[in-house]
Amino acid sequence: MKCQHCEKPATFHITELTGPELLELHLCEDHARQYLTPAEAEPSEVSSSLTESLTKQLKIGQTAEELARLDQRVCPVCGISFYEFRNVGRLGCPHDYVCFDAELEPLIVNIHGATRHVGKQPKRQSGDSDWQTELIRLRRELHEAIEDERYERASELRDEIKRIEGLVASGGRPE
Amino acid sequence: MELDRTLNRFTAQCGEWLRGCGPESDIVISSRIRLARNLADFPFVRRCTDHDRAAVEKAIRDRLNNCAELNKLLFLDVAELEAVDRQFLVERQLISRELAESSGARSVGIDPHEQFSVMINEEDHLRIQLMKSGLDLESAWDQVNQIDDVIESQVNYAFHERLGYLTACPTNVGTGMRVSVMLHLPALVITRQIEKVFSSLQKISLAVRGLYGEGSQAMGDFYQISNQITLGRSEEELIRQVGDVVPVLIDYERRAREYLIRESQQDLHDRVSRAYGILCNAQTISSEETMHLLSSVRMGINLGLIPGIEIPTVNQLFIQTQPAHLQKIRGIELGTADRNIERALYLQRHLAKKPSKNSEN
Ligand SMILES: [Zn+2]
Numbered sequence: 001m002k003c004q005h006c007e008k009p010a011t012f013h014i015t016e017l018t019g020p021e022l023l024e025l026h027l028c029e030d031h032a033r034q035y036l037t038p039a040e041a042e043p044s045e046v047s048s049s050l051t052e053s054l055t056k057q058l059k060i061g062q063t064a065e066e067l068a069r070l071d072q073r074v075c076p077v078c079g080i081s082f083y084e085f086r087n088v089g090r091l092g093c094p095h096d097y098v099c100f101d102a103e104l105e106p107l108i109v110n111i112h113g114a115t116r117h118v119g120k121q122p123k124r125q126s127g128d129s130d131w132q133t134e135l136i137r138l139r140r141e142l143h144e145a146i147e148d149e150r151y152e153r154a155s156e157l158r159d160e161i162k163r164i165e166g167l168v169a170s171g172g173r174p175e
Numbered sequence: 176m177e178l179d180r181t182l183n184r185f186t187a188q189c190g191e192w193l194r195g196c197g198p199e200s201d202i203v204i205s206s207r208i209r210l211a212r213n214l215a216d217f218p219f220v221r222r223c224t225d226h227d228r229a230a231v232e233k234a235i236r237d238r239l240n241n242c243a244e245l246n247k248l249l250f251l252d253v254a255e256l257e258a259v260d261r262q263f264l265v266e267r268q269l270i271s272r273e274l275a276e277s278s279g280a281r282s283v284g285i286d287p288h289e290q291f292s293v294m295i296n297e298e299d300h301l302r303i304q305l306m307k308s309g310l311d312l313e314s315a316w317d318q319v320n321q322i323d324d325v326i327e328s329q330v331n332y333a334f335h336e337r338l339g340y341l342t343a344c345p346t347n348v349g350t351g352m353r354v355s356v357m358l359h360l361p362a363l364v365i366t367r368q369i370e371k372v373f374s375s376l377q378k379i380s381l382a383v384r385g386l387y388g389e390g391s392q393a394m395g396d397f398y399q400i401s402n403q404i405t406l407g408r409s410e411e412e413l414i415r416q417v418g419d420v421v422p423v424l425i426d427y428e429r430r431a432r433e434y435l436i437r438e439s440q441q442d443l444h445d446r447v448s449r450a451y452g453i454l455c456n457a458q459t460i461s462s463e464e465t466m467h468l469l470s471s472v473r474m475g476i477n478l479g480l481i482p483g484i485e486i487p488t489v490n491q492l493f494i495q496t497q498p499a500h501l502q503k504i505r506g507i508e509l510g511t512a513d514r515n516i517e518r519a520l521y522l523q524r525h526l527a528k529k530p531s532k533n534s535e536n
């Protein structure tokens with residue numbers, strides 16, 4: 001498919017949801033960026049509201065059904081759905097960058113024009129990130145167990161959390 | 176009370192960003208760098224349970240207190256503060272409006288010179304900010320980078336090999352860094368060139384905001400220029416990107432001032448003198464009008480049109496006449512009408528010149 005405004009291939013498929021009916025746009029990268037950049041006369045856009053407006057109004061590279069399916073995807077660690085992220089413009093946990101990787105990439109490219117960090121890195125290896133992610137998941141499970149008054153399970157979870165916290169803190173790998 | 180002593184101490188000093196010194200300080204008010212960081216083993220703040228949030232706040236505060244380099248920080252429990260005290264910290268740019276207005280466990284550590292502050296549980300677990308008077312991004316980066324190293328030795332940051340520092344909002348991912356320079360650009364406003372300047376800044380993906388950040392009006396002709404992009408460029412490149420454009424803006428502003436002096440010196444002198452006259456004589460005055468008039472006076476001083484007043488005095492008035500500051504200085508709560516009277520009195524006292532010189536000529 002060709003871009004609506006030029007001869008280049010359309011790599012961005014945007015569904016505009018703000019009007020009374022769905023508007024499908026097929027654009028090349030340059031025209032997509034132009035389209036997504038706020039008009040000059042408007043007061044300066046705030047970076048965070050940029051994501052908000054993008055996530056609320058635009059769905060990039062997806063058909064309506066794909067989007068509906070995508071919206072229901074949930075991070076197994078913190079429990080946030082992609083729909084919720086699109087609405088509030090804030091992610092739920094560090095693992096979202098992994099589990100929503102493919103969905104976030106076009107958004108990140110739109111904002112930053114890049115996909116790879118260059119610059120400062122933490123000096124020390126910050127332990128095993130899988131276990132840190134596991135701590136997030138376990139704490140959520142603990143919270144749910146307490147809400148459901150499953151106190152035995154809650155106590156098991158507390159012990160497990162303490163064990164992993166101890167190992168992470170001592171720099172060891174809980175295996 | 177410990178808290179009152181801390182806050183009262185701040186009212187007595189002017190804060191780093193309004194000291195009115197440092198390179199190019201006639202136009203550049205301050206340089207600021209902030210880093211967004213998150214702990215690897217907790218959800219981002221919005222997704223935290225109350226319990227998580229309290230645990231994050233305590234963990235970070237304890238670790239920071241452990242650092243010899245950071246143990247002079249004054250910690251304030253923002254959740255416990257009165258609304259006027261929160262507003263006071265926002266006016267001083269020590270905390271963001273978001274931190275002031277959100278809920279749940281959250282705090283701020285402030286260094287006694289107000290150069291450096293660290294917010295806990297704002298949008299990200301940690302927001303580390305360093306402010307310098309005038310144009311001084313390099314040393315702001317040196318200092319905030321060192322502080323970041325110290326904190327990193329105590330906590331595990333959420334970091335992704337490809338995406339860098341992970342943040343709650345994808346607009347901050349990568350370096351997590353926002354570099355901003357606050358400029359006073361009254362002549363560009365008067366000559367109606369400011370819009371043109373801003374649209375060209377936006378084309379090179381720099382953001383322009385008002386004095387109090389996101390969504391705020393450009394009160395008193397103060398504008399903050401900052402980077403939008405945080406991923407794919409190193410910290411040094413991001414600093415250079417903002418730093419390179421500032422001298423251009425300074426040059427535009429100076430040329431606009433020269434133009435005004437050359438083409439309409441009398442009008443300009445009149446405008447500045449009237450502003451000064453109102454500020455010295457008003458019996459009741461709003462915050463907006465004060466900011467607007469102080470802006471003219473500030474430019475007038477820089478152009479030698481108002482002798483006998485120092486720039487730091489005016490800088491300080493910008494902040495001391497803000498609503499929460501007036502109330503803290505006065506020591507009582509005041510409604511809008513009373514604040515406007517108090518503000519007028521405060522301005523009269525602080526703008527009065529030495530008897531020998533006056534504004535008659
Ligand atoms: Zn095109």
Ligand SMILES: [Zn+2]
Nearest residue numbers: 075078093096
């Ligand atoms: Zn998650």
